[in-house]
Amino acid sequence: MQNQEIFKRPVWKAIFSMGIPSLISVLVMIIYNMADMYFIGFLNDYTQVAAVSLIMPVFSIMTAVSMLLGNGGCTLIAQALGAGEKKRARSYMSLCIWTAILLGVIIAGLIIVFSNPLLKFLGTNEEMWQYARNYMLILAVGSPAMLLNYAIACLVRGEGAIKPGLIANFVSTGMNILLDPVLILGVKMGVSGAALATVLSNVIGIVYLIWYKMHHEMILTFNPKPARESVRYLGRVFALGFPNAISNILNGFASTFSNQLLVLYGTSAVAAMAAAGKATMIVGLLQMGLCMGVQPLMAYYYGAGDMRRIKEVVMKLFILTLGIGVVFGAVGMLGSKALVGLFIRDLEVVELGQKIVYIQLLSAPFVGIYYIGQNFMQATGSALMATITSVLRQGVLLIPLLYIMNAIMKMMGIPTAHVMADFISIVVTSVLTVIIYKKVKNQLKQKREA
Template sequence: MDENELMGSMKVSKAVAKMAIPSVISSLVTVVYNMADTFFVGQTGDPLQVAAVSQTNPIFILFMAFANMFGMGGSAAASMALGEKKEKRVKQVSSFITYASLIVGIVFAVILLAGMQPVLQLFGADADTYELAKGYTTYISYGAPFIIWSAAASFVVRSDGASREAMTGSMIGTVANIILDPIFISGFGMGAAGTAIATTIGNIMASVYYLWYFCRKSRNMSMAFRYFKCGDRILSQVCSAGLPTAIFSALMSISTIILNQILVAYGNAPVAAIGIVFKANMFITFLQMGLANGVQPLLGYSYGAGNRERFITVERYTKKCCLIVGVLATALFFFFREPIIRLFISDTEVINYGVEMLIAYMISGPVIGILFMNMNCMQSTGNALPATILSILRQGVLLIPVLYGLNALLGLHGVIYGQALTDYVAVLLSIVIWRWKRRKTL
């Protein structure tokens, strides 16, 4: 199929389906990928193992912060360049994403391995969970370059109109992880450390697949070092366009650390429960995030080509899809909330905490996709700053004070509603800001 037909002239509903469905599948694969770790660790029957994985979750989120910045920023920059017919710039963007991801991954590995103890203490690890968390962190550090690059590459490959290939790369890593998890966790008795080994191997396999795509299949993309450059606004365009998503993930990591520090005062059972709830609630969030991310190349291409009408049609149609999916997914989780938690662990205390926390977290499920769509629209039109501000508000400036405030006023049963409260504020602000920016931009 001709790329111009898909991006510029195909019926919007069909183009959205063609781009969004593989993206949604990739997102759900990511959810399964994350759920698998917690699920297989939970089968050990040891809440401390689950708590250790929960406490180290901010590390993986930080990896994703940079992966999302390079991936989403690179996807936006590449989509615009494709719409403007700038072939060399597309190659420069894809090459920059490759080497920037690898460099940042190596830096992360060095920092984590050299500063293991203070990092894990900051994340809330105590005497009961420190050694378990240390095993996970050691092995996940070795995989940092591959984890960041494979995730970033999936976004850039999607901007090439190759949503199926992007999905395939994600599935390779996930299937490998799911197969290897029980082998290392239970078979070799490695617990949380086995989870990290499986994750690292899965991402190495995904990286090999994307290496093949860049070198052998793509006509537009390249990872040749001769195209690698930070000048000519490559670095600034990629990082500014991807910054909102990166800040979103980075602040999620920070807020997760703070939440773990608050919850550990009530014992390790609530920490284990929130780790399960994070993974379970990802299904609702990532389902809508997948829709929003999937159409980002369509938005960027339409804006780059000056096609205002198509941009707005894609935006409105995808928002309707997000609302429908959000309502249905939230209803499903509400009715099956206890079986969902029991799927991960059999400990009664953790289950009771988990059911209450899951209800609190999925309150914003029906509308969260609107926030992701508005942020992607801003990023696709070069309005990175307001999208960045929304990310900062949702995961930091608003959420962190709300967590401390609700904990002081209502204790454990109040703090778990902090995320839903800030989500609704962020959604409302995104609607106001994007309407204002759309009138000025389009």
Template sequence: MNKQSKLEEGKVWSVIASLAIPTVIITMVMVVYNMADVFFIGKTGDVNMINAISVCMPIFPIIQAFGTLIGAGGCTAISVALGEKNLEKSKKISSFCFYFCVVAGLAMTIVLSVFTEPIMSLLGASESYKEYGMLYLRFLALGCPVMMFSNGFVNIMRADGSMKEPMIANLSGTIVNIILDPIFILGFDMGVAGAAIATVLGNVLATVILLKLLRGKKYFLSLSPKKLELSYDTALHPMALGFPIASGTILMSFSYMVLNNLLLTIDANAQGAFGIGRSIMLLSTMTQLGICMGVQPAVSYNYGRGDGKRVREFVLKATMACVIFGLAIAFICIVGRDAILRAFIDDIAIMGYGRKIIFGCFITAPIYAIYQSAVTFLQATDSAKWSAIITVLRQGIILIPAMIILNMYWGFDGIVYCFAVVDVIGAFIGVIVLWKRLKKI
């Protein structure tokens, strides 16, 4: 059975496993990739470096968001085009996605390099560690084009149900990053600069591998400028499909900027604790995202061929898998939070804040799974508008006021538990909209 026949006729749980497991591995690689800098910087014992890396974290998802914009959107649009047997349209979409990464990446490099100091102030950096943060951002800025490309095309290469190739590229880049981190940070005593350089070099390797692997996808993908077409179907529509996930990432980054500024009024160590807590929380959110994005090509493909019953079955069972995982990871991380925190840094102040952060963030992990499924599968069934609305509501319109208001009344505890509040609200709205959408397919 070939890949497309498997999407059409294969047993649903079997297809979910074959698609989701490699994607989850990829997202776990991304988690390790995001945790590596914080982990090895923590081994220096310098709390100021930890705080600097933590405050800079919102920048990294913004860079990734541009890759996700064309990666998630391009993957969906290309999957639908393949379901329609329109290979020429697929090639035009992939060509646009490539050149978008190049232009957007260079623009981001310029912005981060020129406006480093005001960006650090906007992020809520304290004077005690601002120089560390500026050094980290300047080196990270150099890798923006390759970071956007690797993040985007890892998703696009999954459009036909392929999982092995993007997994190879992601694993290779991350392994190099993890190997170089202790060498640069601890061995060469480069600190935060070493962390940024290792990150960039890992993405360079992933990009080189992806470019080589793309040659085997020529039947439906193209990087040729001759295929570049700035039309609605090949440019604006893929971006519209990717906008909900990308906007959610950007809004969450902006929310974390607000969070950093609120925490600065409490204690700079609270910023470092949230940085570690966010890294740990990625174990849950990124795995759930990986399950949903892994199944997304099957949902989009069957939506493109008009098989509503199969679409609903994929969505329901993938959501069940996300919820079950959320329950398991929440139990493990809440029970073992002291040991997990100590693995990063054995600092009394940071661990005190960290215990509350992990409990508050993980307690609604199963509920977050429902929200993530709703956003991803609305986008996968060509309902980008509702996916975007739900994302904007949860990540910005509800979250930011909730942080500010709950901080006014309950201080640090209010900030911690506001994430649980928005998870419940986001899931409630998402499940209603998704259910109505699935009934119409």
């Protein structure tokens, strides 16, 4: 198929063909992610900004489930195509799509039923309660569409169909940006309008993907029959998608624990951390997006038994992610006041957010190493090791460090804990990547000689 031609290009060309659209998608996602908080900022009410921040862990759970299916399915689809098994690739596609719909419905029901205890766990105080509840419940109702939109955009990358996933992101983000000011400011719905805009924009993204499928030859299928026939593969999908999913879930939990500590310093502290997080996330997301975009390429080469090309991809990704980290990290530090000021109008809160930005960007140049290692492990089927690195960074290290550093440095210990967890995880992931590379190389050599 024409889409698969992308895997057979020279390595640099293949990386840019798959990586640049992924970077653009991430930039679009960053704008999408920032839009809600940006327009809420015009209400001059940092309580609503803080409320949205507190609900981000719930959003993270939805994203994690879509990653579980999207990234796991994407890897298996690419491996199957690399081995010349198109029918199996189609089965993976159908299975992931229908599982996303089912899990979206289940998540919606659970959030609605357990909304009050969930809000308490997230650290919502009386001042933020109603704002946070409205925002969360609307997102819950729209969770099937949100899961499906993201999952499909990931899955089609596995067959080399970069264009539809990219355009779907543009369509969703464009609609979100158009709907946000109308619903938040025009209709005066506040945070409820932000949530509704998010849900509606995801629905529109799905409509575009369905339309694209109807007019182009693709492995993408909405036929439920292959899904029913391939349920036995769901464990493999979950295993390969789990590292990204658990990372997102643990990141959500870490945010909850951070917010529980920050609430002790006041609502303004929660708002400052939220704004700083939005200002600094661009570096890590760009590095992550590049590596995730190129992961199907490594998976395809692994399926074809081409270890030389996998090594070449890893080395070139290192150069690219390091450059992204240095450039965007420097820009973030120099423009910290303006970036934080996009979301907060209170000058004291902006100054506090600036201090947090300076700390959080210290690990920016090197975080790409972590993402390269994790995506290499997933592409070569080392799901357990990829999961260990995810749990290490966002759970085993970060959550205890939040409490330890808060006790030592008070509020500034919270962003410091994130940086410390990053550096330790980078070292551990680097060592594991080298070990796994040697192991996979020997396995493929033995397979060729057999």
